[in-house]
Amino acid sequence: MSSCARWAVLAIALAAAQASSAQSRYNFQQPVSEVAGQIYDLHTLMLLICLVIFVVVFGVMFWAVFHHRKSRGAVAAKFHENTVVEIVWTIIPFLILVGMAYPATRTILNMKDTSEAELTIKVTGFQWRWGYDYLQGEGEGIRIVSNMSTPREQIEGKADKGEHYLLEVDNPLVVPVGRKVRLLTTANDVIHAWWVPAFGVKQDAIPGFIRDTWFRAEQEGVFRGVCAELCGRDHAFMPIEVHVLSASEYSAWAEKQLAARAELAAEAAREWTPGELAERGSKVYATNCAACHQPDGKGIQPVFPALDGSAVVLGEHEPLVDTVLKGRAGTAMAAFGGQLSDLEIAAVTTYLRNAWGNNVGDHVAPAEVAAGRAR
Amino acid sequence: MAAVIPDQSHDHPHGPSGLMRWITTTNHKDIGTMYLIFSFIMFLAGGVMALAIRAELFQPGLQVVAPEFFNQLTSLHGLVMVFGAIMPAFVGFANWQIPLMIGASDMAFARMNNWSFWLLPPAAILLIGSFFVPGGATGAGWTLYPPLSIQMGMGMDMAIFAIHIMGVSSIMGAINIVVTILNMRAPGMTMMKLPLFCWTWLITAYLLIAVMPVLAGAVTMLLTDRHFGTSFFNAAGGGDPVLYQHVFWFFGHPEVYILILPAFGIISQIIPTFARKPLFGYASMVYATASIAVLSFIVWAHHMFTTGMPVTGQLFFMYATMLIAVPTGVKVFNWVATMWRGSMSFESPMLWATGFIFVFTMGGFTGLICAIAPIDIQIHDTYYVVAHFHYVMVAGSLFALFGGAYYWLPKWTGRMPDERIGKLHFWCSMVSFNITFFPLHFLGLAGMPRRVPDYALQFADFNAIATVGAFGFGLSQLIFLWVIVKAARGEGQPAAARAWENADGLEWTVPSPAPHHTFEEAPVVR
Ligand code: HEM
Numbered sequence: 001m002s003s004c005a006r007w008a009v010l011a012i013a014l015a016a017a018q019a020s021s022a023q024s025r026y027n028f029q030q031p032v033s034e035v036a037g038q039i040y041d042l043h044t045l046m047l048l049i050c051l052v053i054f055v056v057v058f059g060v061m062f063w064a065v066f067h068h069r070k071s072r073g074a075v076a077a078k079f080h081e082n083t084v085v086e087i088v089w090t091i092i093p094f095l096i097l098v099g100m101a102y103p104a105t106r107t108i109l110n111m112k113d114t115s116e117a118e119l120t121i122k123v124t125g126f127q128w129r130w131g132y133d134y135l136q137g138e139g140e141g142i143r144i145v146s147n148m149s150t151p152r153e154q155i156e157g158k159a160d161k162g163e164h165y166l167l168e169v170d171n172p173l174v175v176p177v178g179r180k181v182r183l184l185t186t187a188n189d190v191i192h193a194w195w196v197p198a199f200g201v202k203q204d205a206i207p208g209f210i211r212d213t214w215f216r217a218e219q220e221g222v223f224r225g226v227c228a229e230l231c232g233r234d235h236a237f238m239p240i241e242v243h244v245l246s247a248s249e250y251s252a253w254a255e256k257q258l259a260a261r262a263e264l265a266a267e268a269a270r271e272w273t274p275g276e277l278a279e280r281g282s283k284v285y286a287t288n289c290a291a292c293h294q295p296d297g298k299g300i301q302p303v304f305p306a307l308d309g310s311a312v313v314l315g316e317h318e319p320l321v322d323t324v325l326k327g328r329a330g331t332a333m334a335a336f337g338g339q340l341s342d343l344e345i346a347a348v349t350t351y352l353r354n355a356w357g358n359n360v361g362d363h364v365a366p367a368e369v370a371a372g373r374a375r
Numbered sequence: 376m377a378a379v380i381p382d383q384s385h386d387h388p389h390g391p392s393g394l395m396r397w398i399t400t401t402n403h404k405d406i407g408t409m410y411l412i413f414s415f416i417m418f419l420a421g422g423v424m425a426l427a428i429r430a431e432l433f434q435p436g437l438q439v440v441a442p443e444f445f446n447q448l449t450s451l452h453g454l455v456m457v458f459g460a461i462m463p464a465f466v467g468f469a470n471w472q473i474p475l476m477i478g479a480s481d482m483a484f485a486r487m488n489n490w491s492f493w494l495l496p497p498a499a500i501l502l503i504g505s506f507f508v509p510g511g512a513t514g515a516g517w518t519l520y521p522p523l524s525i526q527m528g529m530g531m532d533m534a535i536f537a538i539h540i541m542g543v544s545s546i547m548g549a550i551n552i553v554v555t556i557l558n559m560r561a562p563g564m565t566m567m568k569l570p571l572f573c574w575t576w577l578i579t580a581y582l583l584i585a586v587m588p589v590l591a592g593a594v595t596m597l598l599t600d601r602h603f604g605t606s607f608f609n610a611a612g613g614g615d616p617v618l619y620q621h622v623f624w625f626f627g628h629p630e631v632y633i634l635i636l637p638a639f640g641i642i643s644q645i646i647p648t649f650a651r652k653p654l655f656g657y658a659s660m661v662y663a664t665a666s667i668a669v670l671s672f673i674v675w676a677h678h679m680f681t682t683g684m685p686v687t688g689q690l691f692f693m694y695a696t697m698l699i700a701v702p703t704g705v706k707v708f709n710w711v712a713t714m715w716r717g718s719m720s721f722e723s724p725m726l727w728a729t730g731f732i733f734v735f736t737m738g739g740f741t742g743l744i745c746a747i748a749p750i751d752i753q754i755h756d757t758y759y760v761v762a763h764f765h766y767v768m769v770a771g772s773l774f775a776l777f778g779g780a781y782y783w784l785p786k787w788t789g790r791m792p793d794e795r796i797g798k799l800h801f802w803c804s805m806v807s808f809n810i811t812f813f814p815l816h817f818l819g820l821a822g823m824p825r826r827v828p829d830y831a832l833q834f835a836d837f838n839a840i841a842t843v844g845a846f847g848f849g850l851s852q853l854i855f856l857w858v859i860v861k862a863a864r865g866e867g868q869p870a871a872a873r874a875w876e877n878a879d880g881l882e883w884t885v886p887s888p889a890p891h892h893t894f895e896e897a898p899v900v901r
């Protein structure tokens with residue numbers, strides 16, 4: 001009995017100690033939103049109630065185990081069936097449950113209230129990256145595609161692992177501190193789940209449907225999360241990184257992003273030489289396609305076909321552009337029309353036709369992709 | 376003496392011998408034995424997959440298996456353990472014990488019984504064979520969620536067929552159990568005198584009949600979406616991927632009670648025997664079991680809190696789920712009250728039963744924590760859930776199966792289990808189980824998702840500990856094999872008909888080992 005109590009004290013002390021350290025090992029991460037804070041407290045409360053019940057029930061059981069033994073000369077009592085006792089141990093747990101349900105209900109109502117958001121961002125899950133479209137509020141029109149930036153060598157043990165191994169991305173999501181951000185989640189291929197523990201947000205991203213959730217970050221800083229729903233081979237490798245900036249920093253960032261977008265649009269409109277296209281295309285290929293079709297274009301038989309020597313790649317432009325734009329229904333080959341621009345698709349198809357053993361010698365123009373979208 | 380032709384039919388199988396005996400047998404004891412052996416083989420197969428998973432997770436980074444193969448391992452580990460190991464093991468117990476406990480000569484439909492077993496090996500071959508076809512086994516998790524499962528290769532179709540076949544087998548087994556219990560009880564054995572193991576199995580059998588067809592429907596829809604142009608789960612064709620989750624979990628939640636109710640039954644047989652005191656509340660145990668079964672049909676969406684259900688949905692499924700804690704609590708209190716002021720001894724079966732109460736209840740607590748929807752939003756699809764369900768399925772179902780195996784081994788083999796080795800098995804399993812699974816709670820809380828072959832650096836320590844524990848747990852199971860083989864070879868102390876001092880029930884009135892045919896004349900229960 002006393003050892004149970006010691007354990008309980010130890011566990012509470014551990015939980016309390018963890019509340020103060022940012023990178024948690026034993027407990028939830030340090031909450032940075034109201035909802036995450038409520039969840040944290042709810043969990044602590046539940047843990048304590050369970051600990052008390054645990055100590056009582058197993059106190060009784062282990063007392064019996066040690067004292068009511070035949071080897072100690074215990075003689076079995078004959079009692080059984082006692083209606084009063086049975087009613088009591090049905091009612092008391094029920095009341096405890098009601099006590100738990102009350103704060104839980106309050107938190108649910110809070111989590112589900114996505115009204116009056118100051119910023120609305122659409123989150124799209126792709127195999128295996130996240131896309132963010134700023135739909136409403138400051139920064140409207142910004143578009144981010146966020147890939148894991150941990151190098152393959154670290155994963156394969158050929159290089160030392162960095163501090164944020166598997167939790168770092170090339171283009172993080174950026175939001176202002178203290179403003180209510182509404183997220184609309186959806187997906188392009190299979191179900192993913194957008195999860196940032198510090199915000200207390202986990203929402204499935206379901207292809208063909210839009211779901212919503214919200215958070216308000218109460219603190220500036222970098223917060224990390226991962227995809228939480230099994231989404232295929234690289235499920236472990238599609239992290240989330242959110243930078244929470246002060247209002248002025250955020251405004252500056254948003255302005256810069258929008259300017260860069262305008263520049264990009266102008267860039268796409270100009271004439272591109274085949275060489276420039278292919279060079280650009282090799283980068284697009286490395287971030288978007290190599291995971292399946294492999295850096296050497298040989299694919300992984302039999303799931304991911306080789307593009308080196310593929311008849312589709314070497315054939316007419318139209319079917320090739322369509323394959324990349326619209327994907328192949330019912331296979332892992334997703335539609336890239338949503339995440340890649342005309343220029344990028346023109347670049348990557350040009351690259352494919354002239355990479356490895358492929359040597360068609362022509363190029364695909366961005367206008368052809370635009371025409372493909374209209375088809 | 377030589378002129379007397381003894382009537383052999385009472386203690387020897389008749390009909391074909393050798394392999395054909397086993398293929399054609401309609402004897403409930405033979406079939407029970409085959410179920411038990413089959414499930415142990417599948418347990419080892421699923422265990423090897425678990426160890427491959429744990430080996431990959433020993434350290435951050437990819438060392439042992441490629442990510443796609445890792446997904447295949449987790450998926451098949453789950454499917455093999457649930458459908459190949461735990462469910463058939465309970466059916467094996469039902470086959471052996473139910474006729475013996477209710478004083479029937481055999482199961483009601485003896486030939487169907489043979490069929491329901493012999494469907495299982497082909498299903499197992501389909502499932503495990505799928506590793507070796509182009510594209511490998513399914514990597515969509517044991518839940519097989521679309522659209523991911525639509526992307527899989529032909530291994531997925533093999534898994535679907537395997538599930539169909541195992542479903543048919545389960546339904547046939549369940550019908551057999553229902554009819555046997557309802558129609559073949561010895562005179563005088565009223566329903567409220569039925570041993571609790573039979574009660575829990577009766578209720579479980581109804582659950583099986585109700586939900587296995589639902590699962591078959593769900594995977595058939597996957598099959599037609601994959602190959603025949605339907606769009607049940609495809610938004611582009613007007614379907615909805617979340618529909619699958621509703622249908623799957625409408626099967627899936629009762630399924631977890633299918634895995635645990637017979638375990639409750641076994642524990643309720645063992646504890647009174649070794650406490651030398653009747654079960655505290657027999658009737659309330661029956662009612663608790665029935666109410667758990669009824670409630671299990673209205674809680675399925677607690678597996679889907681993160682899909683974005685409406686508020687009312689979340690609230691309803693949260694409240695309903697919390698309610699299940701009440702009858703579950705009643706069971707635990709009942710066992711403890713039975714132990715209280717008993718005259719207990721701790722032979723292997725009782726050790727397992729006591730251990731079961733302790734660790735299963737921890738799984739119950741984490742289950743309650745998972746039921747709180749806002750908390751579940753944080754811990755869903757993390758290692759916390761992996762810890763929770765292994766506490767209820769390994770420390771729950773599996774430990775109860777071990778307890779039951781030690782308890783009835785004398786009846787099956789005629790030999791008492793070797794206490795020394797049995798205790799070794801218990802303590803090794805108990806300690807290594809907790810080393811394996813307790814740290815997973817911390818991992819889940821701190822943010823490690825499940826079904827990942829690689830993880831961030833702050834999770835490294837606990838994963839290393841869990842892997843060491845898992846290998847210990849795996850090896851500990853060979854000790855169990857040792858106990859069984861020893862008893863089966865007729866080594867060890869011969870068992871009396873009533874093998875345990877205070878054991879109560881008809882099964883203890885027939886000799887140990889139970890002869891091939893028992894209760895050809897029904898006993899009368901007063
Ligand atoms: C040797 C003991 C066992 C070990 C070490 C073990 C380990 C594991 C591990 C590491 C996972 C993967 C978790 C993830 O990545 O999400 C897993 C999943 C699972 N295990 Fe076990 N396990 C064991 C026994 C069992 C048993 C006896 C059952 C019986 C019912 C079981 C049922 C499951 C299920 C249903 C899953 C989920 C599969 C999925 O994610 O689709 N395990 N186990």
Ligand SMILES: [Cu+2]
Nearest residue numbers: 227229231235
């Ligand atoms: Cu994922």
Ligand SMILES: [Cu+2]
Nearest residue numbers: 627628675678
């Ligand atoms: Cu459930």
